[in-house]
Amino acid sequence: MSSGSSSNASKTVWTGSCLCKAVKYTVTGDPLTFRVCHCENCRKATGSAFMSNLFYNADNIRVVQGEDKLKYYADPETWNGAPITRVFCSECGSNLFLHPSSKEAVATNTRVVTMGTIDGEVPWVPKTELWPELRRKWVHGIETRKKSRKSEAKL
Ligand SMILES: [Zn+2]
Numbered sequence: 480m481s482s483g484s485s486s487n488a489s490k491t492v493w494t495g496s497c498l499c500k501a502v503k504y505t506v507t508g509d510p511l512t513f514r515v516c517h518c519e520n521c522r523k524a525t526g527s528a529f530m531s532n533l534f535y536n537a538d539n540i541r542v543v544q545g546e547d548k549l550k551y552y553a554d555p556e557t558w559n560g561a562p563i564t565r566v567f568c569s570e571c572g573s574n575l576f577l578h579p580s581s582k583e584a585v586a587t588n589t590r591v592v593t594m595g596t597i598d599g600e601v602p603w604v605p606k607t608e609l610w611p612e613l614r615r616k617w618v619h620g621i622e623t624r625k626k627s628r629k630s631e632a633k634l
């Protein structure tokens with residue numbers, strides 16, 4: 480199955496899955512925001528240069544298969560001091576979701592879906608880079624809508 484797309488962007492349902500396909504989920508509508516994070520924790524969790532995080536209201540995220548396969552790692556030493564629960568597939572290790580515990584995230588019921596696990600193409604580009612000072616030197620030209628702001632919450 481590939482990602483859906485329709486003219487009504489706000490109601491579009493996107494499908495996603497982990498590498499082994501044991502876990503499948505849907506997200507409804509466009510993300511609230513899209514942040515690329517260069518912090519060390521996100522690099523370690525993904526094994527990559529940065530993590531691509533789509534922020535959604537939890538009501539718009541639905542695990543449709545394999546919820547029992549999900550494992551939760553409470554990441555206590557985040558760079559902003561607020562613990563984050565990293566949710567991944569216990570079979571294949573794919574990072575699927577983040578549950579931030581910052582006051583703002585809890586108050587707004589905001590969670591993160593990893594962009595890399597969405598099926599097929601997505602139309603969004605990052606709005607913010609978090610921790611750009613930690614960006615790997617060979618990473619250039621990430622398309623963002625605006626420069627990182629100090630006031631943005633960091634993950
Ligand atoms: Zn999996």
Ligand SMILES: [Zn+2]
Binds near residue numbers: 518521530
């Ligand atoms: Zn991070």
